[in-house]
Amino acid sequence: MEGKDIEKRTPIPERPVGERVKDFEEVSLGYSKEEAIKEAKRCLGCSRPLCVEGCPVGVEIPAFIERIKEGDFKGALLKIKEKNLLPSICGRVCPSEYQCESKCVLGRLGAPISIGALERAASDYGGEAEEESNGPPKPKRVAVIGSGPAGLTCAAELARDGVEVFVFEALHQLGGVLRYGIPSFRLPRAVIDRQIQRLKDMGVRMEGNVLVGRTIPFSDLRTKEGFDAVFIATGAGLPQLLGIKGENLEGVYSANEFLTRVNLMRADLFPQYGTPIKRGKRVAVIGGGNVAMDSARVALRLGADEVYIAYRRTEEEMPARRVEIEHAKEEGIRFLYLLSPLEIRGNEEKELICRKMRLSDELDESGRRKVFPTEETISLLVDVVVVAIGQRPNPLIPSLEPRLARGREGEILVDEEMRTSLEGVWAGGDIASGAATVILAMGMAKKAAQSIKKYLGISSRR
Numbered sequence: 448m449e450g451k452d453i454e455k456r457t458p459i460p461e462r463p464v465g466e467r468v469k470d471f472e473e474v475s476l477g478y479s480k481e482e483a484i485k486e487a488k489r490c491l492g493c494s495r496p497l498c499v500e501g502c503p504v505g506v507e508i509p510a511f512i513e514r515i516k517e518g519d520f521k522g523a524l525l526k527i528k529e530k531n532l533l534p535s536i537c538g539r540v541c542p543s544e545y546q547c548e549s550k551c552v553l554g555r556l557g558a559p560i561s562i563g564a565l566e567r568a569a570s571d572y573g574g575e576a577e578e579e580s581n582g583p584p585k586p587k588r589v590a591v592i593g594s595g596p597a598g599l600t601c602a603a604e605l606a607r608d609g610v611e612v613f614v615f616e617a618l619h620q621l622g623g624v625l626r627y628g629i630p631s632f633r634l635p636r637a638v639i640d641r642q643i644q645r646l647k648d649m650g651v652r653m654e655g656n657v658l659v660g661r662t663i664p665f666s667d668l669r670t671k672e673g674f675d676a677v678f679i680a681t682g683a684g685l686p687q688l689l690g691i692k693g694e695n696l697e698g699v700y701s702a703n704e705f706l707t708r709v710n711l712m713r714a715d716l717f718p719q720y721g722t723p724i725k726r727g728k729r730v731a732v733i734g735g736g737n738v739a740m741d742s743a744r745v746a747l748r749l750g751a752d753e754v755y756i757a758y759r760r761t762e763e764e765m766p767a768r769r770v771e772i773e774h775a776k777e778e779g780i781r782f783l784y785l786l787s788p789l790e791i792r793g794n795e796e797k798e799l800i801c802r803k804m805r806l807s808d809e810l811d812e813s814g815r816r817k818v819f820p821t822e823e824t825i826s827l828l829v830d831v832v833v834v835a836i837g838q839r840p841n842p843l844i845p846s847l848e849p850r851l852a853r854g855r856e857g858e859i860l861v862d863e864e865m866r867t868s869l870e871g872v873w874a875g876g877d878i879a880s881g882a883a884t885v886i887l888a889m890g891m892a893k894k895a896a897q898s899i900k901k902y903l904g905i906s907s908r909r
C-alpha cells in the first residue's frame with residue numbers, strides 16, 4: 448500500500464446534521480463492508496502490537512483486523528469474542544482514541560487505524576458467531592447484582608463454563624447505563640436487546656424490578672437463597688450535585704434523572720408515555736464529560752432552540768470523547784468555558800449565575816491545569832438546567848453490609864481478583880472503580896469471573 452494511503456483514515460459515514468438532530472436514530476452509520484476492508488488494509492500487522500497493550504481486555508487487534516482484510520467478518524467477530532463479549536457495544540462507545548488507537552504506530556505517520564469502527568463492523572457483519580458452551584451445566588449458582596456491562600460480562604463468562612447464573616436488576620429494563628444513560632443515537636436499543644437475548648439464550652436467568660437490599664435482603668443471597676457466590680455490579684448511579692442555591696427548582700435535573708426519563712421511561716413521547724419532562728427552549732448543561740454531551744444532545748432533540756454546555760475548564764481538559772465533542776458542536780451546542788455555577792434564580796425562566804474561572808499553569812493530581820475563581824460573574828437566561836458533574840458508587844448495598852470494606856468515595860474495595868472483604872462476594876465495574884468506562888467495567892468483571900470459577904473449583908476454558 449502507498450505511504451500516502453496509509454496516512455489517510457477511511458472516513459466513518461454519519462447522518463447529516465440537519466436530519467439527525469430531529470430524532471434519536473444512530474448518528475454514526477459505521478463502515479460498509481468495503482470501507483471496513485479498505486481501512487483494515489492500512490493495518491501494518493505489527494509483530495509487537497502496541498494497540499493490544501492499549502486495550503483493557505487485551506483483544507488481539509491485528510489478528511481480528513487481518514480477518515477483516517480477507518473479508519472474513521465472522522472470523523473477526525469470533526477472534527474479538529475470545530476476549531470481549533460485548534463488541535457491538537464497545538465498537539460504539541469505547542473511548543478507543545485514548546486506548547488502543549492512541550498506541551497505533553500509524554498515529555505517528557498520519558492517523559491511527561480506526562479500531563473501534565472496525566470492531567463495530569465485525570459485530571455488524573459477523574452474524575451471530577455462536578458461543579461455544581463448555582458441556583453440561585455445573586451444579587453451582589452465582590448471583591449477579593446489576594445488569595450493566597460488568598454484570599452482563601461476568602454472567603456471560605460464568606455461563607460459558609456451565610455455571611447457573613441469575614442476574615438481578617433494580618430497574619424494569621436490563622442493561623444498566625447502556626440503557627438508561629447512553630442515548631439511542633449513540634447506542635441503538637436493538638444492539639443492547641440482542642446482547643441481552645444472547646445471554647438469555649446461553650441460559651442466564653435475568654430478573655428486573657429486583658432491588659437487592661430491599662426486594663431481597665443482600666445477606667439472604669448466600670444464606671437463604673443458597674448462591675455459591677455473589678458478584679456486585681451495581682454501578683455508580685448516585686449523581687453528584689452542585690450544592691448551590693436554586694438547585695432544587697423545577698426544571699433543574701441531575702443528568703441521571705434527565706437521561707433516565709428520556710432513555711428508559713420515554714418522557715420524549717409524553718403524553719403517549721406517562722413520564723413528563725420539561726422541554727426547555729434554552730437549556731444549560733453543567734459539566735464536560737460524556738454525560739454532559741449526551742444530556743445536551745438529548746435536550747436538543749427534545750426541541751430546545753439553544754443548548755449551552757458550561758464547563759469550568761477549557762476544551763483541552765474536557766474528559767468527554769473527542770468524537771462526542773465534535774458531534775455536539777456540529778449539532779449547534781454552544782460551549783462556554785471557564786464557568787462555575789454559583790446560583791440558580793427565578794422560576795419558569797431561570798437565571799443561572801456563574802463565576803468566571805481562570806486556568807493556572809499548576810497541575811492537579813489528574814495532571815490537568817488547576818482552575819481558580821475570578822471576581823467576575825455572568826448570568827445565562829435558561830428554562831432547564833442539567834447538572835452533569837459526576838456520579839458516585841450506588842450506596843445501598845455497602846450501607847446495608849458494614850462488613851463490606853469501602854473506599855473514600857463509597858466504592859467497594861476489592862483485591863486484584865476483585866474479591867471484596869466478604870467471603871464469597873466479588874465486586875467490579877463502577878461500584879468498585881468509581882465512574883469509569885464500559886471496557887474497564889468489563890475487564891474487572893472478567894477478572895472476577897475467573898476468580899469465582901477458581902473458588903467454585905470450575906476449570907475455565909480460557
Ligand SMILES: Cc1cc2nc3c(=O)[nH]c(=O)nc-3n(C[C@H](O)[C@H](O)[C@H](O)COP(=O)(O)OP(=O)(O)OC[C@H]3O[C@@H](n4cnc5c(N)ncnc54)[C@H](O)[C@@H]3O)c2cc1C
Nearest residue numbers: 593595596597617623624628659681682876877883884885
Ligand atoms: C450518560 C453516560 C454516558 C456514558 N458514555 C460512555 C461512553 O461513551 N463510553 C464508555 O466507555 N463509558 C461511558 N459511560 C460510563 C459507562 O457507561 C459506565 O462506566 C459503565 O456502564 C459501568 O458499568 P457497570 O456495569 O459497572 O454499572 P452500570 O452500567 O451503572 O450498571 C449497574 C446496574 O446495577 C443496577 N443496580 C444498582 N443497584 C442495584 C441493586 N441494589 N439491586 C439490583 N440492581 C442494582 C442499576 O440499576 C444498573 O442497571 C457513560 C456513562 C453515562 C452515565
